[in-house]
Amino acid sequence: MSGRVVVVAAGRSPDSEALAMTPGSSARKPHVVFTPSGRSGAVAEGTTVLDAARVLGVDLDSVCGGRGICGRCQVVPSLGSFPKWAIEATADALSPSNETEAAYAGRRPLTSAARLGCQAAIRSDAVLDVPPQSQLHGPVVRKSIDVGDIVLDPMTTLHAVTIPAPTLDERRGLAQIVIEQLGAEWSVAVGGTLPSALGGLHRAVAAGDGLITAAVRWSGTEPLDRTGSLAAVWPGVVTTALGIAVDIGSTTVAGHLTDLQTGEVLASAGRMNPQIRLGEDLMSRVSYVMMNAGGDAELTALVRDALAELVVELCTDAEADPEMVVEVVLVGNPIMIHIALGIDPTPLGQAPFTLATDSAVEIEGPQLGLPCPAARVYVGPAIAGHVGADTAAAVLAGGPHRSDEITLLVDVGTNAEIVLGSSAGLWAASSPTGPAFEGAQISCGLRATPGAIERVRIDPQTWAPRFRVIGCDLWSDDPGFDDAVERTVAVGSRSAAAGVTGICGSGIIEVIAEMFLAGVLSAEGVIAAPPACDERSARVIADGRTFSYVVYEPPPHREGPTITVTQNDVRAVQLAKAALRAGIDLLCERADIRAPQQVQLAGAFGAHIDPVRAMVLGLIGDCDPEAVRSVGNAAGTGAVRALLSGSQRAEMESVVSEIRKIETATEPRFQELFVAAMALPHATAPNPLLGAEIELPERTVAHGTDARRPSDTGARRRPRHRRSR
Incomplete structure (x- = not known):
């Protein structure tokens, strides 16, 4: 009997009685130590490394059931003296490489030092290293997103099984045959079949010439209490199951495609939430539903289309097949999740902000319009009416x-x-x-795009600003800034616009904080102009009954917007x-x-x-x-x-x-x-x-107003705070 070792999702513990089934004699049995886990024990001579790992509870992966196809059970023998375990490990501790290993041509290369655990038999005392890529619950390979330290425990596992040739006397259905073979070959207890597995079952068995890979999806909160269901089948041996995690934000929809067996993030992508055109914020979208018949269905269609497009983009970037996506996790704020699931969001627009459910929800991928016929979608739990699964x-x-x-x-x-x-x-x-923090409701605000001001520093003596824009490492007072920002933005943006284009959210925070530190703003948020004779007056201009601060004016020989911070901008950020x-x-x-x-x-x-x-x-x-x-x-x-x-x-x-x-x-x-x-x-x-x-300005009152006196020279930074470039 062969199979995946220490599969937490399957709820199986190692079977100590398996030793009795391995070949050997009554003579002293070889002692084997697996690193880095340190698990060790005596096994009968001739026991395969994979079977020894199963018996000793070692985290050694396998998908093909010991056929030498998947390459996931690779180990590296360590040679030499190991006093800690009283072992002298020699080159002949394992059986010689066989024809299966010589013919192995899987996706995971077999190095000269490595052996396939399902083919190598233990002959004498051995110390065997299980590399991270061979550990089912090994370290996560991180790419573009850091998930921290977790143990891989996927809710869907892969198992290759042999399907006997059909006969006229067979009374069992094909799904039941697969389930019984999972039990016989993997000791996996599967209680039923999901609809996603039935459609391609006959085709998979026929195309696989009697060898198929079954995806088993597990349910339950605790590993030992989980039950399995047949979720999908593919012909032959499949070694990769994919999953996608998506955060549905009100502004952006971002996703990550991962290999569920290794934890590697294969691709990451994001796109603007197309619902923005029907409302900038959440409540405006709820209002849209209230005010427009069919508005809820329109919003649902928009976000589902975006999800489907994101799935295709992720799979295309990773050269992967969407049909191999078996798990999807969705998180988002309650209104976004309600809309994505096709639930009326209007109760969340007024007290008492009642959720349709605050529990996690599971649904089949095609029900959300995802091009993943085998995918099961897990929607995270919500905390409150406006604190959702994203939080x-x-x-x-x-x-x-x-x-x-x-x-x-x-x-x-x-x-x-x-x-x-x-x-x-x-x-x-x-x-x-x-x-406002995303650049909206700001006169020169825009989202984080090339050319947007993201860093600002203001001289407290002259009120002259210097800044940096997205897509260019130079500051505005560095030589060559204008030429560099024109080139960078023209290449980095799909639009025809180039140069300095506006202020994004982080730039808004910095420019208003710097205006306060420099004395342009009072503590109450009032822009007060200095006397006309003051050199600082060039930076503050009249704007109707209020004033605006000039952050950027394009050089005379270049076109572009004059970027200012108005009194209304300050108020929007204050609110x-x-x-x-x-x-x-x-x-x-x-x-x-x-x-x-x-x-x-x-x-x-x-x-x-x-x-x-x-x-x-x-x-x-x-x-x-x-x-x-x-x-x-x-x-x-x-x-x-x-x-x-x-x-x-x-x-x-x-x-x-x-x-x-x-x-x-x-x-x-x-x-x-x-x-x-x-x-x-x-x-x-x-x-x-x-x-x-950092030294903060003192609060002062000027001539019956709350504005700072024109004579204020602004904040003095303490020496220990280094002003960044």
Whole structure:
């Protein structure tokens, strides 16, 4: 009997009685040690390495059932003296290479030092190394996304089985024959057949000439309690099962294609959510459904088309077949998930914001229009009406529930999700920040595209700005900047536009924080012009009844927009940051936490925020800037973790069930905190830790207004804070 070793999903433990079935005599049996696990034991002479690994509970992979086809059971013999185990390992510890190994031509090359575990027989004491690529639950190969340290525990496993030739006397159906062969050849108990397996069953058996690969999907939260179902079949031996993790954001839809057996991320891709054309933020899309008959179906069709296109793009990039995608994990905010599943989202547009379900949902891929006939889609659990599976996935990735330190996790987007707490308990809320942080509602704002200003520094003496744009490493005061940015943007963007085109979200944060530090802005967010004779006056221009700050004017010989920050821009950012800060402060109050010990900024926007400037703006409370870090696309990372491991799904569901939810929309205290948070950095909260990093302007009142006096020269940076280029 041969098969996959230590398959957690199958709920099987090693069978110690298997020793009795191996060949050998009553003489001393060879002692074998497997590294890096250190598992060891005596086995009968002539036992294959694969069978010895199974008996000893060693994590050695196999898909082809010991036929020497898949190449996943490779081991590397270690030669020499090993006093720790009292072993002298020699070159003849394993049987010589046989014809099967000589003819092996699988996708995983067999090096001169390696042996196929299913073919090599143990002759004497041996020390055998199981490389990471041969470990079913081995280290994850990381590519473009870091999933951290997890044990691979896929919910779908592959098993090659032999199907006997049909006869007229056979009374069993083909699916039942496959199920019984899985039990006979793999000791895998399969309880039924999913519809996705039936359509191609006859074709697979005929094309495979009696040898097929069956995909078994496991259900259940604990490995030993899982039950299996026949999910798909393919002719011959198939060694790769694919999975896709997708984060459906209100702005972007991002996905990662992975090899479920290795954990390797094969491709990553993203695209704009096409629903944007029907509403910039979540509530505007709910309003669209309310105001337009059939609006819900239109939104559903848009996002499902985007998902299908994303699947095709990922598979094309990895030169993979969508039919080999057997697992999909979807996360997103509740409104996005409701729309994707075809559920009316309008109850989430008004109190009490009732979810159709807060539990995880499983559905077949074709039901969502995905070009993956064998795929099962797992939709993560939601936390509250406006805190969804994307936040649950971010928690899984960021791990605040695994830490004793008080952690603040913030995913900044059109709707900011906030989680606060530690292993002692978590609190969660959302704040309606709107699209200002993504460049919308800003006069010269745009999303993160080539040519968008992303970094800004302002001289406190002259108010002259210098900046850097996406796609160019030079700062605006570096020689050759204008030529470089024209070339970079013309190549990097599909549009005809070139040069400096606007300000993206991270640039908005920085320019307003720098305007405050330099004295262009008062603590109340008022742009006040200096006297006309002041050299700084060239940077501030009249704009109706208010003023605007000029960030960039194209050189005389070049065309392009003049980029300014208007008083309305400042107000839009103040409203967004006050909503976020009020949500954070409310959670701190309700959790009785004075301040977090570490801050995790999630999402594409969070990845590019300068922590000090974010604190100057008052986006987050006072803390050590060194404790603020980006965790990247935490929702996508958590989704990949849930894709690769059923145990991770169980952990996510367990954590979500314990999170305490605060609904900011119905909390009277939220409004009070919101008003106080409008000021820069804050109307009342002290900032000693930020003040130790960078010197903040003193709050002053000018001639009956809240604006800074024109004579102010702005902030003086403390020497220990190095201004970045």
